[in-house]
Amino acid sequence: MIGAAFVLLLVMLVLSLPVAAVLALTGYILSENYAFFPMTGAAGELAWNSSEDFILIAAPMFIMMGELMHRSGVSGRLFNALTPWFARLPGRLMHTNIAASAVFAATSGSSIATAATIGTVAIPNMDKGGYNRPLFLGSIAAGGTLGILIPPSINMIIYAVLTDTSVADLYAAGFIPGFLLATLFSSIVLALVLWRPHWGGPKVVEGSLWPARIRGLPHLLPPLGLFTIVVGSIYAGLATPTEAAALGLIATVILVALNGKLTLPVLLTAFEGTVRTTCMIMLIVIAAFFLNFVMVSIGLVGAITDAVLSLGWPPLGMLLAIVVFYLLLGCFMETLSMMIATTPIIVPVVVGLGYSPVWWGVVFVILIEAALITPPVGMNLYVVQAVRKGGGAFTDLFKGAAPFLVAMLIMIGLLIAFPQLALWLPTIVNPKTGG
């Protein structure tokens, strides 16, 4: 039964059937062959229940928030405001790339939007500053991936719904690893530039930077304000994550309007982008719910978990095997669909090994970030390459992303060694359920 299910999935995926259709058809075939009564009777009800799920409503609102932020012109000013702060640090603008990504990530739940936004303002400065191109481009591609780790994160909402964990706990858990990972990215840039000073470009700055630093501060307010509204309202107990998403979206609309960018074409394009992404994701979610329902009913999830646990591997060995599996899979599969398709199978296994689903959620998101910068299917690499107008070798991107991939692996190692990095904050903000 396990073998049949995997072969089915694999064959349909390689034939390039849409992921949603693969999941739905696998569910149908499994139910026809192994179920005592047809499961399809529940399909309509399942589809309706997931279509009106209150937690999932947060996803389109965060997506729309990103679509609008992306067009608001906030990012350029944010970038310029951060630049003087890193002007004396070896590697200068590369740290700005990472910091701006981290701050922008805090208002956007999407990695691709973050990379496109920061890349557009950063890349014109690359050759002007005499930076090492691969490393500079890599810092943008990798910085962009922070979008899904630092709250708010669309991936975490969907993970929360699929695994019945709390979005608030997941957001709290992602906070410290998110900023730690940004710091790791910066440290790697620093180390490389100290090793090869010419990679960081010549020093150009003279005189005091403080006037420029102070002048730029007001431009940090819009993104930080949004972050405070969205994340602050959750932990102040004013709003659930879905309600926070609504507050964030309304605040973003007001912000874009204040910037004079709220026109009908902008709004309609944002609607189109939002609906396209939301419906694509939701069809996969509905299909995954159906497949999961069938798999649980015919005992497949239990069988897989038992089969894995009966191998008798130590939990750490099994966990590392799963990590390697995702690093490989992530090279070839679009990340969000990979997450939705595999969560219902992997999470019971991981929990069976004795790990917390909240902790795994954070590790999982970092693995997805890694997938975004590993070729051949690494979406962020393509985004950055596209932003880089003059062209240039695509291999620059692979080379440049490699050090940051190492940083991600170090981060996963740290999380395995010190689970409290993720689990401490949830116990503080939510003592009852945290962790």
Added chain:
Amino acid sequence: MTEPLPQRVSRWLAWVAGAVILFGCAVPITIDVLARYFLNRGLVESFEISGYGLAACIGLGLAFTVTTKAHIRVDFVVAKMPFPVRAACDLLAACALAVVATALAWFAWGTVSQSWAMGARSMSQLQVPIVIPQGLWWIGLFWFACMAVLAPVQAVLRLIKGDRAGFEAVIGSADLNAEIDEAVHAVEGQP
């Protein structure tokens, strides 16, 4: 730029679906959060309304995912194949989506008609007849099924006429570059 009518209708529906998220979900929820904070009570039952909003958005928006080829496919192997193999896979993928879309509309109809037969109402103060939001959702799913069935038919007709580019435009692999250009343009496009 003149789009064919089915595509244009799908785009209009996507605009409506987007407006539903903003005005049917975000606005009522925000009103309720503020009212709860300042007046100590909710005003507009946003919990329930926004659920219907998401369902309506999904229903009405799904057709747009067909006309804009939004569905994720693992197609890096297929993309390297010669045209006949690639075309066969594209067609198979489009047919699989059509089957799933039709099945979804079919099973959803079962749910809607059951709610109708039982005269089901929501268990809240609003007591909304469930058929209203479910019906709206179903109309969208029905249109989604129509578009999903139409796409492979249209593609085959074009192929018969020898129009390979037209075939790929309807059901070929999503054009990654166009998509990224769109994302990049969005940042730069504004004055």
